[in-house]
Amino acid sequence: SYRKGGYHAVRVGDPFASGRYIAQRKLGWGQFSTVWLAYDTESSRYVALKIQKSAQQFAQAALHEIEVLCSIYEGDPSNSKFVVRLIDHFKHTGPNGQHLCMVLEFLGDSLLQLIRFNRYKGLELNKVREICKCVLIALDYLHRELGIIHTDLKPENILLFFTIDPAKDPIRSGLLTPILERPEGGTLNGGSTTNVIEKKLKRRARRAVANISGRRDPMGGEAPKPARCLDGIDMRCKVVDFGNACWADKRFADEIQTRQYRAPEVILQSGYSFSVDMWSFACIAFELATGDMMFAPKTGQGFSEDEDHLALTMELLGKMPRKIAVGGARSKDFFDRHGDLKRIRRLKYSPLDRMLVNKYKFSETDAREFVEFLSPLLDFSPEKRPTAQQCLQHPWLNLRSSGGQSNVDAGMNKLKI
Ligand code: ATP
Ligand code: MG
Ligand code: MG
Secondary structure (H helix, E strand, O other), X not given: OOOOOOOOOOOOOOEEOOOOEEEEEEEEEOOOEXXXXXXXXXXXXXXXXXXXXXXXXXXXXXXXXXXXXXXXXXXXXXXXXXXXXXXXXXXXXXOOEEEEEEEEEOOOOEHHHHHHHOOOOOOOHHHHHHHHHHHHHHHHHHHHHHOEEOOOOOHHHEEEEEEEOOOOOOOOOOOOOOOEEOOOOOEOOOOOOOOHHHHHHHHHHHHHHHHOHHHHOOOOOOOOOOEOOOOOEEEEEEEOOOOOOEEOOEOOOOOOOOHXXXXXXXXXXXXXOOHHHHHHHXXXXXXXXHOOOOOOOOOEXXXXXXXXXXXXXXXXXXXXXXXXXXXXOOHHHHXXXXXXXXXXXXXXXXXXXXXXXXXXXXXXXXXXXXXXXXXXXXXXXXXXXXXXXXXXXXXXXXXXXXXXXXXXXXXXXXXXX
């Protein structure tokens, strides 16, 4: 994709916006862009530089994302709503064309990386609560104040930012240390890179760092250091990636959301609104607490991924009411007129609370309380799902579990160095 219309190849030390921003290292990438850590010579701060692919459709998508991010900023100038802040934007011309660039506040690893860092064991419930609160504040702001539906909420699109508790770690206190480090060394950022071009770029970047090390940290300040253990870290996160966001009264696409976080009404094409984000949110909360995806549908013999997905939701949440099952533009592809799946005839029901206890070794109390929080968000009827505002009032968010419970703590202990 590093060709005309595609990504812009960046080398460490490359200047952007007439030298205001200096590229430091690659933070991540998506279908539309690469994202680099850059040093802002004007504010003497690190920022994230999202460099869009140059072809027309990507430029259009970036303009849309900038428009959404601007309204997010205007509605919350003090930046207190756990949504990424747009600092600047500009065009950059390179060999592959003209790239729209977004300058965003620099955040840390994604929740997906956090789940991997924790070896798919599930996080301590108190940490899950902290993360849920941030995401709900963000969703309440987007939905109620701006009328925006994110439509692509998933662990990759929620990024951490840590602040260290001075009582626990006086030396590093106050530092923003958003990058996680594996216990055995090596950060998780970019850990899954297999692509040859990416590898080449990395090698080149390392050489460039050696050559122009004076540039790497122009102000001689402390570059963010990896966190080795989650102890004493106040965990917060922000929602990013507004490339697919839309206004509830101006929707663009019928097929929205990433597969595993997709709400049933989207599969059935019965129309959607803010509550699709609430469904994804519940899937994310489950994944944080257990380390496993809530729904991971697959194509099988004689049935599609969509049909498997619907079957999985019913196995966990009970049978879908007939009216809902047959009410979508695509219902006939999956359901007969009685509201039974056409190709997957026998469902293996396994209620959520039993699964948490049996498979994930939750205590009965933890399981019951967590399910009381989650299951209303997974109502098949979108209008019945609580709003983010209602969800913020839920008592589960203010419970405190004491230590010594379940598999969760056992997993955490292994990580302490
Ligand atoms: P997608 O294919 O999901 O639409 P995209 O091209 O729109 O991706 P983003 O999801 O915005 O790009 O960013 C890609 C990745 O870059 C993120 O998953 C994250 O790892 C990293 N990233 C994005 N924004 C930031 C930021 N503000 N601070 C640190 N890292 C970031
Ligand atoms: Mg993304
Ligand atoms: Mg995107």
